[in-house]
Amino acid sequence: MAIPKDIRINLPPEGIPKKWYNLAADIGHLEPPLNPGTMKPAEPTDFEAIFCKEIIRQEASTERFIDIPEEVRDNLVYLNRPAPLQRAYRLEKYLKTPAKIYYKREDMGPLGSHKGNTALAQAYYNAEAGIHTLTTETGAGQWGTALAMVSNLFDINCTVFMVRGSYEQKPMRKTLMQTYGATVYASPSPQTEFGKKVLKEHPETTGSLGIAISEACEMAAKDPNIAYSLGSVLNHVMLHQTVIGIETIEQMKIGEIKPDYMIACAGGGSNFGGFIFPMLGEKIKGKTDCKFIAAESKAAPSLTEGEFKYDFGDTAGFTPLLMMYTLGQEFIPKGIHAGGLRYHGMAPLVSAAMDKGLITAQAYDQIETFETGVAFARTEGLVPAPESCHAVKAAVDLALECKRTKEEKTIVFCMSGHGMLDLYGYGQYLDGTMQDSSA
DSSP states (O other): OOOTTEEEEHHEEEEEESEHHHHHGTTTOOOBBOOTTTBOOOOOGGGTTTSSSHHHHHHHOOSEEEEEEEHHHHHGGGGGSSSOOEOOOHHHHHHSSSEEEEEEEETTTTTTTHHHHHHHHHHHHHTTTTTOOEEEEEEESSSHHHHHHHHGGTOEEEEEEEHHHHHHHHHHHHHHHHTTTTTEEESSSSTSSHHHHHHHHOOTOOOHHHHHHHHHHHHHTTTTTTEEEOOOSSSHHHHTTTHHHHHHHHHHHTTTTSSEEEEOOSSSHHHHHHHHHHHHHHHHHHHHHOOEEEEEETTTHHHHEEEEEEEEESSOOOOOOEEEEESSSSOOOOOOOOOGGOOOBBHHHHHHHTTTTOEEEEEEEEEEEEEHHHHHHHSSOOBHHHHHHHHHHHHHHHHHHHHHHOOOOOOEEEEEEBBBTOHHHHHHHHHHHOOOOOO
């Protein structure tokens, strides 16, 4: 039997995008970040305590396309860019669906996830600015791993505050970050004043991304040679991740694929935004009827149950106020295995798209997502990250609906990362000890 021509669609190394796409240019009016002291639109100087100037410029930019520096583009090759687009033939056969299912392989690089796309850019710009140390938060550990690895390329130190629940559940993530040279603390930690405060008030807490962000920001604000690096939520992070969606569009052109649905998991929004924003820009221009679905966790259902309002991006209130779907800055989610989805808010750009009716969202319990993840592993051979299992679940549900309606829809989702360091969670699912993830 001949190998189908669309089993895997690759691009050559020169197919790495030369520009990032900025949705802020096309989505229309966006409510600006607010200075919490004055409640007026934040000025660039309000971010200078934690970010370098080029990152601040990109955060506020409304340019449609922004050049990717050659050094960043060259190093993206080592993160396995361009990443392939693959057809899930065996999953389709297992489901007995007339739907076509494709997935973007962000799992195949050395980091095992999409997070390196923005880590590389942020490390580059901070090194150019003379920063010697980057601080950051991480949930499940993929982002911390990415920043730890790429910091070596630019001779920058890296300090990671890892959400305590994941720190305890995923010790190999901590080991991997330390192997790359990072200093890793369980958050909340005694390393910061805010961490000490949380530990005193809630000594048994599993932590949250909001708390970890506060700790990283506090450390950065105390030293002008230390900067904060964020793995999701803000506009510049969404910008850097659009290499995923730009590549996917080119691959779909090669394969003559017209997607009816594009799906990605959503916690803070970086994977979802990076995957769908370039095609969403096409939809805004009237060039596609594709529908976009954000798959989130019931442990932190910001899009499906949150309120669209101004809120802090962190628990302590160090950040400017952001207009976003939020469950509240003090919300601490249940300690699920999809640590990257345990965030109280959603990226302002993703939130604006939701508010404008350009995207929809669906929340899932971790037990049902792991069930789908196991089915995917047994058919496609790839063990998805717990976060990615949410996207797989949404895609499978749509494929089964196509089976019922006998519609031949095309579904394209993003495999944000692999789950080979998340097997403890799979073990809990398989032995029946996994708990649900309802908030």
